[in-house]
Amino acid sequence: MAEDTKLWLKPISRRKFLALSAAAAGGAAALATLSWDSKAGAAGGGAAAATEETIIPTSCVHNCGGRCPLNAHVKDGVITWFTSDQEGNDSPDFPQARACLKGRSQRKRLYHPDRLKYPMKRVGKRGEGKFERISWDEALDTIAGELRRIKSTYGNEAIYINYATGIYGQISQSWITPAFGGALKRFLNMFGGFLGYYNTYSTACYSYTAPFTYGTVEGVSPDNLLYSKLIVLFADNSAETRMGGANHHYFLLQAKEKGARIIVVDPRYTDTAVNVADEWIPIRPTTDNALLAALAYVMITENLHDQAFLDKYCLGFDEEHMPPDVPPGNSFKSYILGLGEDRTPKTPAWAEAITGVPRNTIIKLARQIATIKPCCLIQGWGWQRHAYGEQPVRGLPVLAAMTGNIGLKGGGPGLYYGGHGVPVAWMPAGENPVKASIPCFMWTEAIERGHEMTAADGVKGADKLSTDIKVVWNYASNTLVNQHADANRTARILSDEKKCELIIVHDIFLTPSARFADILLPDVTHFEREDIVTFASGIGYAIYHQKVIDPPHECRSLYWVCSELAKRLGFGDRYTEGKTEEDWLRYIVEETRKANPDFPTFEEFRRKGIYKVAPREPIIPYKKQIEDPANNPFKTPSGKIEIFSPRLWAMNNPREIPAIPKYVPAWEGPEDxxxxxxxxxxxxxxxxxxxxxxxxxxxxxxxxxxxxxxxxxxxxxxxxxxxxxxxxxxxxxxxxxxxxxxxxxxxxxxxxxxxxxxxxxxxxxxxxxxxxxxxxxxxxxxxxxxxxxxxxxxxxxxx
Known part of the structure; x- marks a missing residue:
């Protein structure tokens, strides 16, 4: 073939690539030249003729919330460029799921010169990043032998899968929860189990604390915004965090076009504020509850709150609706008016000194929230990743209740978004024989003093841990060092080989976390294997991403690694059941179709690459509870929205865990x-x-x-x-x-x-x-x- 016909080997200009970030739709362009020599041919359903381009359905599988479909254009066994969703007519009620600039730049990761190529073992001090190449047999024999030794010495509770979100999929899933399945979880369950974790780095305070108010965690779907007259975003920046074509920001833009007023409360004038906000209200970090309290003060003192709603559905707003045996002065209203223990009315002037938000701005915002209906209050996750992040999670729902916007179309409960999803079965993993679990953020503490940790440290499923963590399996994760707090402290802990005795890293690059591996395994990308991923937002869909090209060098998939280890540990046949990855994907589709007969057959799903569902109505959380409370109580102990939580009151830590949401000055906050x-x-x-x-x-x-x-x-x-x-x-x-x-x-x-x-x-x-x-x-x-x-x-x- 003439050299000048190999268009995929010709880099486009950087100027053209950068322009793509502003052009949110349409075609993509061929990306840069290959960085290493790949002679791999297209595989699976994507075998490409020597001179013909083949288009193969695939996807992004990363943790941005989008997981958008991609179409890989393949020529002579090389991905030349990507396009995104072009299915059907793009419309406001059923938008195309177009990939953002990250998805369109995937070739720069796929063909990066620093891709890991071979199994390696550490030869220097842990963390130095010095490795030597070994065979797969040596790598797998070493891991199997160490797992046997550590299990025999310490028990299965010493084995930990590090928190990870680098890969999503019904087989190669890196984020492990009790509700999920997948290859790694199945392997370790069959080996006798592992120490579990709960919470996420994204939403720990949100997911843990919201049930103290509502009993469950349920957010509006983004299409609900199309019925709102006022939308107030607190610490939510979906223009950067939810960029895909069918994602949250798309519906904010649609709501704005329909006439909704949008206000953004954030320390930064974010891209979301630039795109959609009628007003930006900057606020000092960690002070959000002072603002929420002052908004409530204005509503109460100007009689703008919905007292009938509060009386009927809520516990603890005022002294007349408190649990018995709680001393006077502990209701939310008493706290706001300064009738409680601190004797401080939460006036706009009080809040201005703390938050930096001018008092007149607070008064104006309170009046808008109270009088413009339906009003949807959305809390992002940024404000709950703070010293006392539990407080704003419970604080914003109080304003939703005070204005009667809960269970109302166009309104909302003051939580984060929910979404329309497509339930899909998993590769079955069985039950974890180890019942103990820890908060995912506390794994370094469990390395240092796991044997001392009890329920007071967040241990669930056991009174205390029996051992420290001795094995960390780090799959598709940079949380081992890079994404965890205090990287220097974390590196010191991991460098001590007497504490954690084995670190396994399975990834595609030598990330900062991978530098701390004892055994380093080269993973395949999702373009080099097959799997299914799902998405939930204003619409729901599932994607079948085909294997597009063969893996380079000696890269191996998670399922292959787990299958080989299972053989060495004596349960290989039970682990695989004689199935290939494609066989498991066929099983997953069959199981999904049992619950949803409209779901496509395996062949149709694999060929088309995506199954979309257009919702008939937006998700309106707690609608049944509001319309028929007698037959649909909230799943709290009282059956009501618990503004005052008896469960939190019983913890007897009012300074840091108050029974009502309060402003608690943060360490390393503006008052420190x-x-x-x-x-x-x-x-x-x-x-x-x-x-x-x-x-x-x-x-x-x-x-x-x-x-x-x-x-x-x-x-x-x-x-x-x-x-x-x-x-x-x-x-x-x-x-x-x-x-x-x-x-x-x-x-x-x-x-x-x-x-x-x-x-x-x-x-x-x-x-x-x-x-x-x-x-x-x-x-x-x-x-x-x-x-x-x-x-x-x-x-x-x-x-």
């Missing part, structure tokens, strides 16, 4: 005396150019949106910092170097450094890539034991 030394509050939002830490090594995305620290011009001027300068951000835990973005889009006294940049310390231990987790603190929240990684005081100087 440490501000004298470290005067800037540092938050770490999600970034549009990454999915957590995934894609951080894609150079084109770096150029589209480089890692940088947002700093207000007033704070920059004090420090002699100009836009684009290299700056050092530091506190007592560590330091990092990055670029300054001097912008009025962030509140004075606050800086913002996006999470996910790969930890890259220099010889002095100073990170050189802007990894925020050298600054964050390991300090679990008091109730959920969740991560508080937006609660940091720092100083910034010119580097």
């Amino acid at each position: 005396p440490l501000k004298e030394k470290y005067p800037l509050q540092c938050i770490s939002p999600h970034y549009k150019r990454r999915v957590h830490s995934t894609f951080d090594n894609v150079a084109w995305l770096e150029e589209a949106a480089r890692q940088e620290l947002w700093i207000n011009p007033a704070d920059a001027e004090k420090r002699g910092i100009r836009d684009g300068d290299r700056v050092k951000v530091f506190n007592d835990r560590g330091a990092t170097i990055t670029y300054a973005r001097v912008t009025p889009r962030i509140l004075p006294g606050v800086v913002s450094l996006p999470q996910g940049a790969w930890w890259t310390p220099d010889p002095d231990g100073v990170d050189t890539r802007g990894c925020v987790n050298v600054l964050t603190k390991y300090h679990p929240t008091p109730l959920a034991h969740g991560n508080p990684q937006h609660t940091n005081l720092v100083q910034v100087v010119k580097a």
Whole structure:
């Protein structure tokens, strides 16, 4: 073939690629030249003729919330470019699920020169990143032998699967919960079990705490916004975190076109605020409950609240609706009016001093929320990743109740979004024989003192742990170091080989976490295997992503690894049941069709690649409870919305776990005396150019949106910092170097450094890539034991 016909080997201009970030739809373009020599041919249903292009359905499978369909264009066994969803007519009620710039840049990951190629074992000190190549037999024999030894010595409770969201799929699932199945969970269950975890790094305070108010966690589907007249977003930035074509931000845009007023409350003037907000209200991090309390004060004192709704459906709003035997002054209304223990009315002036939000702005916002109906209050997850993140989770639903917007079309319960989903079966994993579990954020503590941990430390399923963690299996995860709090502390713990005795890492790159592996296994990408992934938002769908190309070098899938280990450990036949991965996918489709006969056959699903469902009506949480409370009580002990929680009252920790949602001044918040030394509050939002830490090594995305620290011009001027300068951000835990973005889009006294940049310390231990987790603190929240990684005081100087 003539060289000039090989169009897929010709890189497009960077300018053209960057322009794609503004063009949210339509075609894609061929990406850069191959970075390593791949002679692999297309496989599965994608065998390509030598000179013909074949289009094969596949997907993104990352944890951005989108999981959009992709079409891989393959020529001579090489993926030349990607397009996205082009099925049907794109319409507001049934939009196409178009991929964002990350999905369209997948070739830069797939053909990256740093792909792991062979199994390796550590030869230096743990964490140095020194490895030597070994055979698969040696790698698997070593892992099997160590698993036997550790099980015999410590028991199965010593084995831990690290929290991970790098891969989603009904077989190759990296996030392990009791409700999910998949290859890794099935393997370890058959081996005798493992120490489980609960919560997530994304939503620990949210998912753990919301049931204390409602009994369950149920959010409106995004299409409900189309019926709202007022939408107030608290710490929600879906323009960056939910970018796919059928995702949350699409419906915000549609709601705005239909006339909804949209207000964004956030320390930053986010891309969401830029796109849809009629008003931006900046607020100091960790102070959200002071704002919520002041909003409630205005509603109560101006008699704007829905007292009839509160009387009928709620427990603990006022003294007349409190549980028996609770002393007077402990209702929510008493707290707001200053009739409780602190004797402080929660006036707008009180809140202004704490939050930085002007009192007149608070009064105006309260009146809008109380009088414009239906009003949908949405809480993002950013504000609950704080020192006392449990409080705003319970605080915003009180305003939803005070305004009678719960169970109402266009309204909402003041929680995060729910979504229309397509239930799909799993590769069966069975039950975990080990019943103990820990909060996922506390795994480093379980390495150091697991044998001491009890229910007071968040242990569930057992009175206490019997052992420390001795094995960490880290699959498709950079949480081992990069995404966990206080990276320097974590590295010190993992470096001690007497604590955790075996670390297995199975990934496609030598990430900062992979550098701490004892045995390092090269994984395949999702373009090199087959699986099924699902999505739930304003519409629901399931994607069958085909194997598009063969894996390079000696990369192997999770199912293959687990099957080979199961053989060595004596249960290979029971593990595989004689099935290939395709056989398991056929089983999954058959089981799904038993519950949903409309679901396509395996052949049809695999050929088409996507199954979409158009919802008839939006999801309106707690509608039945509001319309017929006698027959549909809330799943709380009282059957009501518990503004006052007797369960929290019984914990007898009113300072940190109050029975009603309160403003609790945060350590390393704006009232901490440490501000004298470290005067800037540092938050770490999600970034549009990454999915957590995934894609951080894609150079084109770096150029589209480089890692940088947002700093207000007033704070920059004090420090002699100009836009684009290299700056050092530091506190007592560590330091990092990055670029300054001097912008009025962030509140004075606050800086913002996006999470996910790969930890890259220099010889002095100073990170050189802007990894925020050298600054964050390991300090679990008091109730959920969740991560508080937006609660940091720092100083910034010119580097």
